[in-house]
Amino acid sequence: xxAYPFTLFKRSNRPYYFVAYKDExxxxxxxxxxxxxxxxxxxKVAFDWLRCGIPKKNTVVNVSxxxxxxxxxxxxxxxxxxxxxxELKRLGMLKSYVLxxxxxxxxxxEYLLNFWDWEKSPYINDKLRKKHGIHKRHCKLQWQxxxxxxxPFFENRLLGEIATEDIDGFINYMDKQPVSASxxxxxIKAGFQPLRWAxxxxxxxxxxxxxxxxxxxxxxxxxxxxxxxxxxxxxxxxVDERAKLANMLAAVTGMRSGEIIALRYKDLxxxxxxxxCSWNIADGFKPPKNNETRTVELPFPDLVHGLFEQAKQNxxxxxPDSFVFWSEFKKDRPIQPYLFVDxxxxxxxxxxxxxxxxxxxxxxxxxxxxxSYMVRRLDKKLLKSQTGHKTDEMLEHYSNHxxxxxxxxxxxxxxxxxxxxxxxxxxxxxxxxEPLKFVACG
Numbered sequence: 001x002x003a004y005p006f007t008l009f010k011r012s013n014r015p016y017y018f019v020a021y022k023d024e025x026x027x028x029x030x031x032x033x034x035x036x037x038x039x040x041x042x043x044k045v046a047f048d049w050l051r052c053g054i055p056k057k058n059t060v061v062n063v064s065x066x067x068x069x070x071x072x073x074x075x076x077x078x079x080x081x082x083x084x085x086x087e088l089k090r091l092g093m094l095k096s097y098v099l100x101x102x103x104x105x106x107x108x109x110e111y112l113l114n115f116w117d118w119e120k121s122p123y124i125n126d127k128l129r130k131k132h133g134i135h136k137r138h139c140k141l142q143w144q145x146x147x148x149x150x151x152p153f154f155e156n157r158l159l160g161e162i163a164t165e166d167i168d169g170f171i172n173y174m175d176k177q178p179v180s181a182s183x184x185x186x187x188i189k190a191g192f193q194p195l196r197w198a199x200x201x202x203x204x205x206x207x208x209x210x211x212x213x214x215x216x217x218x219x220x221x222x223x224x225x226x227x228x229x230x231x232x233x234x235x236x237x238x239v240d241e242r243a244k245l246a247n248m249l250a251a252v253t254g255m256r257s258g259e260i261i262a263l264r265y266k267d268l269x270x271x272x273x274x275x276x277c278s279w280n281i282a283d284g285f286k287p288p289k290n291n292e293t294r295t296v297e298l299p300f301p302d303l304v305h306g307l308f309e310q311a312k313q314n315x316x317x318x319x320p321d322s323f324v325f326w327s328e329f330k331k332d333r334p335i336q337p338y339l340f341v342d343x344x345x346x347x348x349x350x351x352x353x354x355x356x357x358x359x360x361x362x363x364x365x366x367x368x369x370x371x372s373y374m375v376r377r378l379d380k381k382l383l384k385s386q387t388g389h390k391t392d393e394m395l396e397h398y399s400n401h402x403x404x405x406x407x408x409x410x411x412x413x414x415x416x417x418x419x420x421x422x423x424x425x426x427x428x429x430x431x432x433x434e435p436l437k438f439v440a441c442g
Contacts, residue, residue: 006046008039017042019049021063103203104160109151111159115194116143123197133291137282145190149174159198162208171212181215188214223360224369231421233347242325242335243343245306250340250363252303252418253296254370254387257363259288261334265311266320271304271411272297275388279334294388299411303422337363377413386410 006021007028017039018031032054036042053060114120116139127134153170154162170191174184192209199207225233230251238244246260258278262285267274273296277285288294298304311324316331325335341363348358367387374383 004046005050008034008042008046019046021050102160103198104158104205106159106203108154108157108159108162109146111198112146112150112191112194113143115197116140116146116190123194133287133289135280135283135286137280140282142190142193145187149177149187150191160204162195162204163206164208164210164212167208167212171214175215185214188212223362224365224372225361227373227418227421229351230369232351233344234421234423236347236350238343238347240339240343242310243339244347245303245310246325246335246340247344247347247363247366248303248422249298249307250366251369251421252300252414253298254367254374255296256289256367256388257337257340260340261323261325261337263307263324264321265318265324268304268307268311268324269295269298271299271301272407273307280337288388292388294385296386297407297410297414299415300418300422373417374413377417378410382410 006019008017008019009031010017014033015037016033017036018033019042020028020031022028034042034045036045050063053062115123118124118136118139121139124134124139150170153173154166157166171188174187177184177187179187195204195209196207198204234244234248234251249255249260250257253273255273255275256278258280259275262277262279263273267276274293275288275296276293278288279285307324311322311326312318314322314326315328316322316326323334327333327335341361344361344363345358348361349355371383371387374386378386
């Protein structure tokens with residue numbers, strides 16, 4: 001019986017002796033060539049390796065480690081591999097691992113891009129199926145953020161490889177980007193949402209987005225006009241009177257650009273507007289923000305008349321569904337939204353602002369203008385019923401219920417707040433036409 005902890009032997013077609021060390025159970029492991037032709041020399045090498053380790057390229061492997069390698073070679077399937085890897089994690093010798101042919105083995109960037117792909121994303125499909133608010137424009141912007149910022153940093157990484165320290169590294173990477181703090185945070189969140197969704201669906205073992213501090217910093221201040229300057233702007237001649245009408249409407253209602261663009265003839269009331277939808281080039285018609293329609297009070301007869309006259313000039317025909325702010329290029333499209341802000345800035349230059357100063361004003365600034373001047377005049381419930389803003393759940397619930405006298409209060413305060421803001425004869429900006437006759441659009 002061989003008392004040595006190994007066995008020496010020659011193979012018939014080889015000149016050298018091989019040594020096969022034994023594991024703790026006396027079973028021989030895979031043989032290794034000693035590169036020796038003489039048995040005594042081979043025996044000496046075998047004992048030297050047993051004592052000092054087996055040379056392997058730039059390292060030395062202990063004989064005791066050979067049994068581990070032998071065990072690894074005998075792994076038959078992924079379940080057995082997972083048992084060993086889990087034990088290494090338990091011992092603290094392995095932080096994470098990614099098994100082949102599992103969801104975690106998906107390319108990270110491909111996953112993030114597909115998550116925001118309107119046609120491919122299971123997340124988007126689930127949102128739409130459950131009638132949650134999500135829009136193509138938002139998804140496109142998130143997709144672009146992944147492509148521009150996440151891809152250069154995480155390219156060729158697997159989804160399951162992304163760890164907390166990798167996210168820390170990405171946040172440091174974003175710190176060096178020449179964009180605002182809010183933009184940096186937006187880019188980071190474009191990746192956080194799909195990673196959290198992957199964790200929730202069991203695609204990855206840990207959520208790497210937890211416990212990170214995002215960027216702080218003042219948001220870009222919205223420049224709003226004073227009532228005096230606003231009145232001067234509306235009393236000067238504009239290149240495009242549609243843009244002037246839209247700006248006046250935004251100033252005295254706080255409506256969003258997309259809501260104004262989406263207005264159709266049927267949305268015009270005698271002293272109010274029915275905000276039933278919004279519009280953008282990616283989604284077309286979509287529900288207003290927060291998915292709720294509302295009635296906006298408009299106690300300015302000249303402005304209401306101006307909206308009716310604008311709607312009647314639609315060159316594609318007039319019907320209940322025709323646009324108020326129509327496009328002269330396509331019958332199924334409204335006016336291009338950039339014309340609103342371009343018109344505003346041109347008017348500011350005309351009354352004495354420099355080009356640089358005029359560029360600081362956005363069409364969305366009218367929403368801040370309206371809210372700033374009305375917040376002292378209306379209680380929050382009434383104000384939110386006009387702007388569509390929301391805060392806590394109870395306020396959201398009660399803002400859906402109009403009480404007696406609400407309309408009169410809103411209209412009275414709007415008249416007092418914006419008295420003298422609009423030109424006296426809004427309808428003088430519009431071409432006189434024959435009495436309205438509805439025709440089919442398209």
